[in-house]
Amino acid sequence: MKISNKQGVNISDRITFSPRVSNAKIQVVCGPMFSGKTKTLIGLISGYLKDKKKVVVFKPKLDDRYAEEAIVSHDRDEASAYAVSRPAEILDLFHRADVVAIDEVQFFDESIVTVCETIADYGKTVIVAGLDLDYLGRPFGSMPQLMSVADEIIKLNSVCTFCSGRARFSHRVSKEHGVVVLGEKDKYVPLCRSCYNEMNSKL
Numbered sequence: 180m181k182i183s184n185k186q187g188v189n190i191s192d193r194i195t196f197s198p199r200v201s202n203a204k205i206q207v208v209c210g211p212m213f214s215g216k217t218k219t220l221i222g223l224i225s226g227y228l229k230d231k232k233k234v235v236v237f238k239p240k241l242d243d244r245y246a247e248e249a250i251v252s253h254d255r256d257e258a259s260a261y262a263v264s265r266p267a268e269i270l271d272l273f274h275r276a277d278v279v280a281i282d283e284v285q286f287f288d289e290s291i292v293t294v295c296e297t298i299a300d301y302g303k304t305v306i307v308a309g310l311d312l313d314y315l316g317r318p319f320g321s322m323p324q325l326m327s328v329a330d331e332i333i334k335l336n337s338v339c340t341f342c343s344g345r346a347r348f349s350h351r352v353s354k355e356h357g358v359v360v361l362g363e364k365d366k367y368v369p370l371c372r373s374c375y376n377e378m379n380s381k382l
């Protein structure tokens with residue numbers, strides 16, 4: 180039997196196929212601040228560890244709010260992590276892992292997208308967690324591209340500080356400018372769209 184695709188190329192002549200690797204996938208966990216992204220990431224990591232998978236965790240070096248070599252949720256759940264400056268450093272360290280987890284991924288430069296795809300192409304699971312929007316409500320860094328290439332997206336919400344509605348925005352309450360300003364509830368509050376628009380029209 181001759182099997183051809185629409186362009187008339189005979190694909191039955193293809194004699195080698197890459198091995199199917201069921202673990203190969205990119206998972207994205209995203210949402211505003213205080214939505215439980217790191218907690219969800221740590222939960223996923225725990226699940227993979229229970230399945231006897233080898234997990235290696237990375238985070239950008241600039242994020243040292245709680246611990247230098249760990250990722251820590253706001254509830255103080257913790258997993259040990261390599262702090263790296265550039266996405267290329269992840270490629271030096273991922274080979275011994277079944278699962279690669281990356282926290283605060285929005286802080287890496289755009290090469291993180293290729294790095295995540297490369298790791299998935301090697302048959303690994305890649306889980307990344309990050310803010311989908313910056314403090315001005317704009318798509319953050321490479322998050323849009325990561326969400327495009329993802330196999331699965333877990334989009335989380337927080338609780339609006341003012342009305343307890345579904346919060347999608349990380350509103351900065353401090354006076355600092357610049358996209359990257361690290362902080363906790365002293366600097367950011369989660370807001371729903373209505374309260375976010377109300378706050379910003381008052382500025």
Ligand SMILES: [Zn+2]
Nearest residue numbers: 339342371374
């Ligand atoms: Zn609200």
